[in-house]
Amino acid sequence: MGQLLTVNFLEFDQERRKLVLSQRYAAQAEVMRRLSIGALVSGTVVNIKPYGVFVELDGMTGLLHRSQISAKPVEQIEALFSIGQTVRVLITDIEESNNRISLSLQALEKFPGEVIEQFDAVQTNAEERVEAARKKLNLV
Helix, strand or coil, X not given: CCCCCCCEEEEEECCCCEEEEEHHHXXXXXXXXXXXXXXXXXXXXXXXXXXXXXXXXXXXXXXXXXXXXXXXXXXXXXXXXXXXXXXEEEEEEEEHHHCEEEEECHHHCCCCCHHHHCHHHHHHCHHHHHHHHHHHCCCC
């Protein structure tokens, strides 16, 4: 009582005097507004599937698809990633309407397979690689 909340309207039915609100959707929308395509972000690996890695970014989850890990095929995703691991990735697409965030590590590679061969070096030098990655993806 007496608290100010930011919410999204989910349903409004004046006839039945019904109003459905969501604080969670409002919080997600706020996070989506703070993220931008082409940004280098740090996140935490929260799930690993055969098709990619899910990375949590400030309460939202983005997908690092298997095809965006490296320019060379990745044999075993589990060999590179583990649950709870912090990773630096590039945001390549944001679909607010579907709450989808697409991520890439491949864009940070200087040569195909670099992420597989020198994962730690790519992570350490990620900030230095961002401009080239944005140009590669036409995000500039």
